[in-house]
Amino acid sequence: MTGATTSVELRAHNRVRLLRAVHDCGAGRTRSQLTRDLGLARGTASVLVAGLAEDELLHEEPAAGRARGRPTQIPGPHPRGPVALAVDVREDAWELAECELGGRTTVLEVGPHDGTPEGALAPLGEAVAAHRRRLGHRVAGVGVALAGPVRPGGLVDIGHLGWRSVDVPLLLGLGPGTPIAVGNDTAFAALAEARRGRLRGVRVGLHLHVDFDVGGVLVVDGRPLQGAGGMGAEFGHMPLGGGDRPCACGAVGCWGMDVGANALLRHVGLAYGGGRGRAQAEHVLATSEEAVAAGARALGRGVAALVNAHDPEVVTLSGLGAELRERAGEALVAACEPGLMSIRRDRPPLIESSALGWRGALLGAMESVFDAFLTIEGLELWRRNRGDGGPDTPERQNVTNSTFAEDNSI
Structure with missing residues (x-):
């Protein structure tokens, strides 16, 4: 109907x-x-x-x-058609892309940052504003993926960077009502995997994204489940690894303390934390089989617990998770199998690398923009605003602000 x-x-x-x-x-x-x-x-x-x-x-x-x-x-x-500006804000850098209808993506800028909210978001906001001026009315919206839970209003907390209730739209310099979707990077990566990756057509899937630590979300009928307030599925902050180290989130024994770049660095005695050491972690990944195997085993043990809880058909891994699978897949599976209930071992879920690589969060940010745009209201707004002079005119800004709402439901 x-x-x-x-x-x-x-x-x-x-x-x-x-x-x-x-x-x-x-x-x-x-x-x-x-x-x-x-x-x-x-x-x-x-x-x-x-x-x-x-x-x-x-x-x-x-x-x-x-x-x-x-x-x-x-x-x-259309060559003059709508585009989404999509951003992946990682712990040490951001990536800004222009995305067309259909999903073709062109990276526009990459900017390292110092890990502070102002140092990360203010220069990014300037870059976004410059491209919005260039593209004018063609910008359907801005999607921003961040490595932490996002609350209504675009407020993000990233414990290991010391971010608390950071107002992302405000620091980006985007006015109230600007078409913006702010979301968790893992949830966005899972959304992209469901639309364009290995979870497409999968009724119940589990997506895990590993960077400096690990995040995850359950995907049901193509939608990541994020909880009543948009902050659910923080699997990396569950005690799945059996450790007892205090986490920057305030809990003890978080799974994320044992999986990811920080865990690799700690395993070989290097300094870690605060979103620093990506290059060193990549070197450890390439040179230390022992550290990689330890990370894969910790990942496998946590996957087993989540499979027991959620019964997914497929588990997909992105970021460093895919690299751990490729480099130490046998250790990962060997650690997962004993943790599975016996009824799960007969038909365990597939554990596969993401089809989208590191671009999942960026593509998910794009999808969130087009989800808001591809509506009767969004197309009517496009028709009215086409050729009106761009986003800096009062008419354009007022119409945009009155039509689009912030979307934190992903």
């Missing part, structure tokens, strides 16, 4: 469906394939595509390899 009661409402609904289908398939299916997928009449699809092209939302290109007859057209992003 669409809920549409008039031909105008049905057309608006089908415009969204078609754009969503183009985006979800990576702009890789022909118009005739999309028409069949969506159950549309050919004439209806032609009218929709023509209207979306006129609104600079879609542009068709001939499919490659067609030698005879009428060329098959593939709908894709």
Whole structure:
């Protein structure tokens, strides 16, 4: 059921469906394939595509390899169409990308930072503002992934960096109502894995992202489950590793103390903490089999506990988690198996590396922007604002602020 009661409402609904289908398939299916997928009449699809092209939302290109007859057209992003600005803020650097409808991503800037909220977010805000001025009305929104739990209003806590209730939109210099989605990096990575990676089509999956420590989230029917306040699934702060070290989060024995770059550094006696030592950790990963095996075993023990609790079909690993699997997969599986309940051992879940590498959080930030944009309201806003002079005009800013809300539901 669409809920549409008039031909105008049905057309608006089908415009969204078609754009969503183009985006979800990576702009890789022909118009005739999309028409069949969506159950549309050919004439209806032609009218929709023509209207979306006129609104600079879609542009068709001939499919490659067609030698005879009428060329098959593939709908894709318009060269003057909407883009998402997506950011992955890691503990020691940020990465800013421009993302088109369909998911094609171009990295614009990478900036190291000093680990403080102001040192990380103020220069990033300047970069975002410069690209918003350049792109004008084309910016559908800004998605920001951060390595910590995010509360409503875009407030983030990153215990090992000393961040407490940091107002991300404020420090980025984005005004109230600016189209922005702020979320946890693991939750965003899981969202991307469900849309474009190995969790696509998986009913219940578990995604774990390992950087300086480990984070994880359960994915059900394509959506990461983040709890009532958006701060659930902090698997890295569960006592799954059997240790007793105090964690910067305030708890003792957190699993994240034994898995990730900090654990690698500590294993070989190097200084760690505060988001420093990425290069040294990568050197340890490449040179110390003992440290890698220890990290893989700790990862495997925690995976077993989570599998017992959640019964996922597939477990995906990104970041250093994928590298631990590739370098010490046997140790990981050997540590996981004894921790599984006997009924789980007969059919254990697959443990696989992410299909998206380190880009999962960035792509998830993109998806959160397009989720807000690919709505009837979002497309109507685009139609009204197209060519109005860009985001710095009062008209554009007021309309944007009144239409988009912060999205912390991921």
